[in-house]
Amino acid sequence: MTSTQLATVPGLLPALEDIYRDFHANPELSKQEKRTAGIVAAQMRDLGYDVTENVGGYGVVAVLTNGEGPTVWLRADMDGLPVAEQTGLAYASTATATHANGDTVPVMHACGHDMHTTCLLGAARVFAATKDEWSGTLVTVFQPDEETLHGSAAMLDDGILDRFPRPEVVLGQHVGPLPAGAIFYRPGPIMxxxxxxxxxxxxxxxxxxxxxxxxxxxxxxxxxxxxxxxxxxxxxxxxxxxxxxxxxxxxxxxxxxxxxxxxxxxxxxxxxxxxxxxxxxxxxxxxxxxxxxxxxxxxxxxxxxxxGPTTLSDEVATQRVTSDFRSTLGEGRVVLLPVPAPGSEDVGRFGFAADVPSVFWFLGGAEASRFAPPADPLKVMAKLPSNHSPMYAPEIEPTLQTGIEALVIAGMSWLGSAS
Missing domain, CATH: 3.30.70.360 (Alpha-Beta Plaits)
Structure with a gap:
């Protein structure tokens, strides 16, 4: 990530924070992400991306071609969960929807997909604003239906690998109850x-x-x-x-x-x-x-x-990305996870299907001061609302800024070398 790109991020945050609050207040269930996808598509068109909607359901694929060089996929998921929000936030969801079983259920972004989507929108803005800093093709994949583990398969069945530039690497992240402002990685199985x-x-x-x-x-x-x-x-x-x-x-x-x-x-x-x-x-x-x-x-x-398959971070590609994380964010903000997470994701299908490496990491979203020494990080995490909890909501900052920077840094690990 260049100094120009790094300097671009703070000015984008106020508008992106508003978008995040809107996404959080208006979640949609898996296979029902019509409103979210519409906002994403409009935003990406305004940035000059070539946008295709309704890929594998409500999936959005937006491509920015910028000369010769590698093709990088950045992926985020968009769907919410049938959970009644209890965070007490001013922008808390009161939405309801019809579940697949026919019941009317509350809907909440209890897994942070609103943050994932907003971070990718932010990274897309940085790449669009700094085209003289990189070369290659950026493919942003806004995936529906992750919570059922069907969304990536549906996009593959809809020909995403044939209809759009094939990746040399697939990159993504997931927010969780870890210290905000930090990145957590693990080579090999991570979920x-x-x-x-x-x-x-x-x-x-x-x-x-x-x-x-x-x-x-x-x-x-x-x-x-x-x-x-x-x-x-x-x-x-x-x-x-x-x-x-x-x-x-x-x-x-x-x-x-x-x-x-x-x-x-x-x-x-x-x-x-x-x-x-x-x-x-x-x-x-x-x-x-x-x-x-x-x-x-x-x-x-x-x-x-x-x-859904094991989420695997390719060891060589992970070393490449985390080295750049450290050089930009600092050693203390890039942390090796001691063990993989027992939760699951379906992002791994993209890399497996394309036969290319994937790199996936966790984005801290909890108030960092809670983890200050001498606190035991594992005990702190055990007391915090986890993903899928009705009380779960990441701190907007510095989570959003860090998530944007992480996606840009990771993308530039390939695209920057070709500029």
């Missing part, structure tokens, strides 16, 4: 793969007073819940990080009626492909074995509802 399942167990209904005349799918499901926990405790090596959580059990309506079926919904988080495959096979084996042991009339239905 987990996510595989979400719905398992339907089938029984034979009957009266609750005569269970011997029925086949009880509730007992089947309950046994499966307990047995599934042994995948982590007994089948996975202690040094292989795996999380398996059953988040929903749905069966029956009355206390005295044994239902015909019971449904489990669960999520699996892994970092290693071999471990992931083994854990998935174990989930399927346990579900079928519990049904067989209960004399179920048929095998359970096992459906993968969503799936």
């Amino acid at each position: 987990a793969a996510a595989d979400n399942f719905e398992i339907t167990f089938f029984g034979a209904g009957g009266h609750g007073s005569m269970p011997h005349t029925s086949i009880d799918p509730v007992v089947m499901a309950a046994s499966a819940v307990m047995r599934l926990q042994t995948i982590v405790s007994r089948e996975v090596a202690p040094n292989d990080s795996v999380v398996l959580t059953v988040g929903s059990i749905d069966a029956g309506f009355n206390d005295n009626i044994i239902p015909d079926e019971a449904i489990l919904k669960l999520t699996l988080r892994t970092f290693d492909l071999e471990v992931r495959d083994k854990a998935i096979a174990s989930i399927e084996r346990i579900a079928r074995a519990e049904a067989l042991a209960s004399n179920a009339p048929k095998a359970p239905e096992i459906t993968v509802t969503t799936s």
Whole structure:
């Protein structure tokens, strides 16, 4: 990032802060990001980008060609969550929307995608204003539908790699409850793969007073819940990080009626492909074995509802980016994460599909003074609202400025070398 680019950022912040507050107050659910995408498209056209809307849903791809050189993709996500905001902010969301299940639900930017989108708009402004400082092609990808882990796949299915300049690197970031003003990175796996399942167990209904005349799918499901926990405790090596959580059990309506079926919904988080495959096979084996042991009339239905790959930061590309982070932001603001995050993202599909490196990092969004010594950072984080909490909201500054600078610095790691 050149000194000219660095000097450009502060003057952009007042307008961008207003845009951020507007996004935060007007969140939209996955696959419903029409308003947000419209604002993004209009902003990018005003900057002189070649803009294409409705890519893989409400996705926006904006391209700025600036002579010979590499092609860099910068990506941000746009969707909110079905959460009722409780931050008390003056710009807090009171929005509601119709969920995919037909219910009317509150909507909140509880995962910081409003910040991600605003940071990318800011970085796009910097690149547009300093075209004499770099050379190449910048592709900004504003992705819909990240929260379901479907958005990147939808954009790929819609031909994003064929319709737009192919990347040499894919870059992105995620805000979280870490000290604002700092960047947190990790070569290799930085976020987990996510595989979400719905398992339907089938029984034979009957009266609750005569269970011997029925086949009880509730007992089947309950046994499966307990047995599934042994995948982590007994089948996975202690040094292989795996999380398996059953988040929903749905069966029956009355206390005295044994239902015909019971449904489990669960999520699996892994970092290693071999471990992931083994854990998935174990989930399927346990579900079928519990049904067989209960004399179920048929095998359970096992459906993968969503799936997203491990987010991998290429080691060589990460070294390149973080070296530039340090030289611009300072050593103390660039921090190695001790362990990967168990949360998941779908940005990794872009790099995998294009067969190019990706670099992904975390952007601190919490009040930095909370982490001042002698405070234990992990204990501080445990007390702060996490992403997806109704209380979650990043500090606007210095989070926004740092996020803009990080995207420009990372992009310039390739584009600047060609100028």
